[in-house]
Amino acid sequence: MATMATTVHLLIVLHSLVAAAVAQPPVARPGCRGTCGDITVPYPFGIGAGCYRDDDIPGFQLECDDSGPSPPRLTVFGYRLAALSMEDGEITTYLSARRSCYNSMGGFVDGNGGSTTDMNLSGTAHLFSSTENQLVALGCPTLGYFVDEYGFYVSGCVSVCQQSSEHTFSCTGVGCCQSAIPSEVNFFYPQQSNNPNPNNSVAFTNDTTPCHYVFLVETQWFDSESVYLNDRNDDFEVPVVLDWAVRNVDNCSTASQMADFACRSVQSECLDVVNGPGYRCYCSAGYEGNPYLDNGCIDIDECQVEDTCYGDCANTPGNYTCQCPPEKSGDPTVKDGCKPKDKFTSTLRVVTGVGVGVILLGSMCCGTCLALQKSNLIRTKKKFFEHNGGVILQQQMRSYSSSSSTARGATTGGFKIFSAQDLNKATNNFAADRILGRGGHGIVYKGVLPDSSVVAIKKSKMMEEAETKEFTREMLILSQINHRNIVKLLGCCLEVEVPMLVYEYVSNGTLHHYIHGGKGLDAHTSLDTRLRIGAESAEALAYMHTSASPPILHGDIKTANILLDGNLTAKVTDFGASKLAPNDEAEVIATLVQGTCGYLDPEYLMTCKLTDKSDVYSFGVVVLELLTRKKVLSFDGPEQNRSLVSRFVMAMKAGRHDELMDDKVRSEMGPEALEEVTHLLMRCVSMNGEERPGMKEVAERLQGLRRYQRLPWGQASGRDSEQEEEENKRLLGTRRQGDVDYKFKPRDVLHIEGASAYTYSS
Structure with a gap:
C-alpha cells in the first residue's frame, strides 16, 4: 500500500510538472537557443542562422560568446547587451564614455576616442531612445555634444566651474551638465571642446578638472549612479537604451497586407511605433507569450494568478469569471469579500411574495404591450431577412x-x-x-x-x-x-x-474627386503617380477577370468607383452593376443595360451583352481621364467634342493627340511613351470588343510604361540611343501582329446626353 501511494503521488507531481511546462509560452523559434547567460532572447531576435527575423533590415541577429571562463557575452553589432525587452521594445547596450584629459596649461594629454565610444544604427531596426536616454558632459570647463553621420550638431550642453568649497554634484551645469536628445536619432558620435569660453572668465578657468567626459546614458541609471562619476579620470562604460521595431515597412496598415507580416500569433495585435517608422506586435488582452511566433500567444489562466479571485474561479479564453459560492454573496475579488447570505424568516418570505405579486400584477399590462411590440418587430425583421435572401x-x-x-x-x-x-x-x-x-x-x-x-x-x-x-x-x-x-x-x-x-473604409475619397475636385490629382501631380494609380486599378480588374472563381465583370468602371487611401493607393469599389461571368451562352443576354454615360461600352449598349472587354473599354476612358484631366462628357462645345473618347480619336487621326494631354503629362512624357499609351488607349476604346486587349495585358503595359518613364531617356526631354532601344523594347514591349490601324469616324463614337447613370431596358 505504501508503494502504491508513493507511485500515485509521483504521478500527480509529474502531471503537474508537465502541465506547467505546456502552459509556458514560447520564446524562441523551435530548435533555437532562447537564452544567453541570464538574458532571454525572444524571437524576432535570435542566435544563429534561421533563428532571427531576416527582412533585409539588420538588428535582430545576436551573437553569444560563452566559450571562455567569463560569463556569457550577448552582443549586437559587436556591442555588449545588458538587457532585452520584448514588451517595452527596448534593448540596453554598453558604450564607453568619451574621455579627454588636459594638463594645467590646457594642453591635451590623452583620451580614448574611438569606435567603442560611438555607435552607428543607420539602416537597422534600432534607434536611440529619446525618452530613456540623455547626453551628459562631466568635468569643467567643457562643451560636450554629439553630431550625426553628416557632422551636423544634434544635442549638447556646457559645464562650468566653481570653487571647491561651493561645488556640489547635482549635474545642473557646474562640473556636470545634461541635455535631452531628439527622436529618430540613429547615429551617435561624441565631441568635446576644452574651455569653450573665449573670454576666460573664472567660471571657465577656476578649479578646473583634468579629465572631461561626454557620453549618452540611460537616464534612470545616471540618476542613481551619477555621484560615483564625480572627479574620475579613468575609462568606464555606461548603459544606453535603444528602441527596436520591425522597420521594413512604415506602419501596421501596410504591414498587415504583406506576406512577411511579423504578428504571427492569432491572438496578437499590431501597434505603430512613435520613434521612427515601423511597428511592434503584442499579445491581446488575456494572453501572454511571443506574438511573433505562430500560436505564440497563449491564454493566461487568471485563476492561477495570486489575489485574482477569492471565490469560484473559471478560466475562459482571454478572460475569466469569478463568483461567490452559492451559499455566499459579496465581492469575490476581495479577500473575505464573500459573506454568508442572510436567511429569510417565514414572515419575511410571505411579505416579500405578496409584494412581488402586486408588482408583477401591476406591470403585466406594460409587459404585455412591450412583448407584443417586440414580437411584431421580430416578425418584421424576420420577414425582411427572408425576403432579402x-x-x-x-x-x-x-x-x-x-x-x-x-x-x-x-x-x-x-x-x-x-x-x-x-x-x-x-x-x-x-x-x-x-x-x-x-x-x-x-x-x-x-x-x-x-x-x-x-x-x-x-x-x-x-x-x-x-x-x-x-x-x-x-x-x-x-x-x-x-x-x-x-x-x-x-x-x-x-x-x-x-x-x-x-x-x-477608404479614407481619401474617389479618383473622380481627386481629378476634378480642386485638390489631390491636380495639374502638378506627376505622371508616375497617375500611371501607378492606373496600373493598380488595372491589376484589380485583371484579378477579377482571371483569378476570381468564378470570374467577375464589374460593369460600371469609372473614376467615381475608384477610391484612394491615405497613400493614394487605388481601390476599386461599387459592385452594384457587377455580374458573375456566365457559364454558357444562354446567360449572356441581359434585359437591363447598366452603366454610366461616357464610360459605357458601345458594343454592350447595342448587344446587351456584358463581357470582360466591356470593362476594358470603360477602363480606357478612366486612363484617358487621368492623363487629360478632362471630363468624359462636356456639353459646352460642338457636338463632335462632347465625348472625351471622340475628341481623343479625332485628335489622334489629326496627329494632335498630344495637345489633349494635361500640361504636366506633356512635360514629363517622352515621345516613345506617348506613342505607346496612345496605341494602348486606341485599342481599349475600339468599337470592336475583340480588338481590345485583356486587362492583364493593360496592367502589364501600364507597369512597363511606368518603369520606362523613370529612365533618363524616358522623360520628355530624353533622347533614345541605339544602346537604349533594347531597354525600351523590354519595358514598352512590341506591338502584336493583331494590332490594327484604327479608323474611327466621328459618327462611330456614341454621344449620349442626359444624366450620368444610364439604364436601357430591352
Whole structure:
C-alpha cells in the first residue's frame, strides 16, 4: 500500500510538472537557443542562422560568446547587451564614455576616442531612445555634444566651474551638465571642446578638472549612479537604451497586407511605433507569450494568478469569471469579500411574495404591450431577412465553409451578417453627418464598429424578388475577393427593408474627386503617380477577370468607383452593376443595360451583352481621364467634342493627340511613351470588343510604361540611343501582329446626353 501511494503521488507531481511546462509560452523559434547567460532572447531576435527575423533590415541577429571562463557575452553589432525587452521594445547596450584629459596649461594629454565610444544604427531596426536616454558632459570647463553621420550638431550642453568649497554634484551645469536628445536619432558620435569660453572668465578657468567626459546614458541609471562619476579620470562604460521595431515597412496598415507580416500569433495585435517608422506586435488582452511566433500567444489562466479571485474561479479564453459560492454573496475579488447570505424568516418570505405579486400584477399590462411590440418587430425583421435572401445566404455560407474547409482548410474569409442594431449604433442612427457619398446604387455612410474598426456602410436601393437569389450568391462570391486594390466586402445586413452592405473604409475619397475636385490629382501631380494609380486599378480588374472563381465583370468602371487611401493607393469599389461571368451562352443576354454615360461600352449598349472587354473599354476612358484631366462628357462645345473618347480619336487621326494631354503629362512624357499609351488607349476604346486587349495585358503595359518613364531617356526631354532601344523594347514591349490601324469616324463614337447613370431596358 505504501508503494502504491508513493507511485500515485509521483504521478500527480509529474502531471503537474508537465502541465506547467505546456502552459509556458514560447520564446524562441523551435530548435533555437532562447537564452544567453541570464538574458532571454525572444524571437524576432535570435542566435544563429534561421533563428532571427531576416527582412533585409539588420538588428535582430545576436551573437553569444560563452566559450571562455567569463560569463556569457550577448552582443549586437559587436556591442555588449545588458538587457532585452520584448514588451517595452527596448534593448540596453554598453558604450564607453568619451574621455579627454588636459594638463594645467590646457594642453591635451590623452583620451580614448574611438569606435567603442560611438555607435552607428543607420539602416537597422534600432534607434536611440529619446525618452530613456540623455547626453551628459562631466568635468569643467567643457562643451560636450554629439553630431550625426553628416557632422551636423544634434544635442549638447556646457559645464562650468566653481570653487571647491561651493561645488556640489547635482549635474545642473557646474562640473556636470545634461541635455535631452531628439527622436529618430540613429547615429551617435561624441565631441568635446576644452574651455569653450573665449573670454576666460573664472567660471571657465577656476578649479578646473583634468579629465572631461561626454557620453549618452540611460537616464534612470545616471540618476542613481551619477555621484560615483564625480572627479574620475579613468575609462568606464555606461548603459544606453535603444528602441527596436520591425522597420521594413512604415506602419501596421501596410504591414498587415504583406506576406512577411511579423504578428504571427492569432491572438496578437499590431501597434505603430512613435520613434521612427515601423511597428511592434503584442499579445491581446488575456494572453501572454511571443506574438511573433505562430500560436505564440497563449491564454493566461487568471485563476492561477495570486489575489485574482477569492471565490469560484473559471478560466475562459482571454478572460475569466469569478463568483461567490452559492451559499455566499459579496465581492469575490476581495479577500473575505464573500459573506454568508442572510436567511429569510417565514414572515419575511410571505411579505416579500405578496409584494412581488402586486408588482408583477401591476406591470403585466406594460409587459404585455412591450412583448407584443417586440414580437411584431421580430416578425418584421424576420420577414425582411427572408425576403432579402438571408436564409439562402446562410445556406450558401455553410455550404461554402464546409466545402472550403474540406478542400483548403479555409472559411468564408470573415464575411459577417450584421444586425440592424449593430449598424444603427455604428452610424449614430444613420446621421446625416456620417454620409460619405451618394451613388447610382445607394447611399454610403461612415460607421464605427464596437471593436473601433471604421467601415463604410452602403444602403442599397430596392431589389426585385427575382434578383434575391442572384444577389445573395454574388455577395458571397464578392466576399471572397482578397486583393490590395479592391475594396473588401466585410458583410451585410438583411433584416431591413433595404439591404445594407458593409465594406472596408477608404479614407481619401474617389479618383473622380481627386481629378476634378480642386485638390489631390491636380495639374502638378506627376505622371508616375497617375500611371501607378492606373496600373493598380488595372491589376484589380485583371484579378477579377482571371483569378476570381468564378470570374467577375464589374460593369460600371469609372473614376467615381475608384477610391484612394491615405497613400493614394487605388481601390476599386461599387459592385452594384457587377455580374458573375456566365457559364454558357444562354446567360449572356441581359434585359437591363447598366452603366454610366461616357464610360459605357458601345458594343454592350447595342448587344446587351456584358463581357470582360466591356470593362476594358470603360477602363480606357478612366486612363484617358487621368492623363487629360478632362471630363468624359462636356456639353459646352460642338457636338463632335462632347465625348472625351471622340475628341481623343479625332485628335489622334489629326496627329494632335498630344495637345489633349494635361500640361504636366506633356512635360514629363517622352515621345516613345506617348506613342505607346496612345496605341494602348486606341485599342481599349475600339468599337470592336475583340480588338481590345485583356486587362492583364493593360496592367502589364501600364507597369512597363511606368518603369520606362523613370529612365533618363524616358522623360520628355530624353533622347533614345541605339544602346537604349533594347531597354525600351523590354519595358514598352512590341506591338502584336493583331494590332490594327484604327479608323474611327466621328459618327462611330456614341454621344449620349442626359444624366450620368444610364439604364436601357430591352
